[in-house]
């Protein structure tokens with residue numbers, strides 16, 4: 001990394017920084033173009049993409065449905081590579097222009113919910129599921145939910161960015177964020193050595209928040225970094241990740257709003273439970 005850069009007195013936005021996603025990065029908030037969002041027939045309208053933050057919420061919906069709750073939802077795909085998150089309709093729901101964003105239309109007045117942790121809490125409280133109503137178990141679940149919200153940016157925006165997406169490999173940031181990512185994995189490993197799920201004996205929104213990042217990391221699905229980070233040494237995280245991965249609702253949740261990977265795993269939009277059988281990309285756009 002060059003050691004000759006001297007920051008100017010005032011930073012100005014002059015050039016693209018390079019690297020993946022550079023073309024959509026901007027130093028200003030707000031909409032770049034007018035675009036209304038579609039609205040489907042169900043009480044919950046989700047606007048998202050199958051990144052780890054998006055998967056948290058689609059897993060929650062599929063878990064709620066699997067548990068018998070009336071949590072039917074329409075899931076619309078927001079292509080963040082194309083800048084859909086800067087459309088006027090999306091920005092009205094999430095002024096931070098990031099997926100996932102939810103419109104809860106189940107009440108008299110539509111309610112916007114953004115930030116994946118806020119969405120998980122909102123749904124958990126609405127359906128009284130995957131989050132104890134009170135007591136130490138509730139506090140512990142929220143401890144880990146908020147741990148994830150604060151920690152994952154070091155994994156994604158820090159380690160993932162410099163290891164996989166930056167235009168060049170620079171040792172300083174990779175070392176810094178690999179160290180922090182491994183420390184976080186060790187935090188989880190020690191926690192999971194003592195209990196089956198993150199917050200105790202019950203599967204909860206804390207697992208749903210943490211698994212898409214740290215579970216998928218140790219399963220080798222994030223940044224192709226499993227060997228580099230020696231993930232198999234975190235044996236309790238590995239066992240927990242595999243256990244969660246085997247859940248049918250998790251397998252369905254991973255497919256929703258997904259537009260990469262194997263065609264049979266991609267369900268671009270989800271409007272009905274039957275879509276998993278009939279509307280995956282291998283079925284609606286079979287390669288010839």
Ligand SMILES: N[C@@H](CCC(=O)N[C@@H](CS)C(=O)NCC(=O)O)C(=O)O
Pocket residue numbers: 024051052053054080085097098099100114115116117
């Ligand atoms: N703290 C937010 C983070 C959401 C987030 O970073 N979403 C990313 C995809 S994983 C995104 O929409 N990026 C688009 C952009 O930065 O323009 C949450 O948990 O909901």
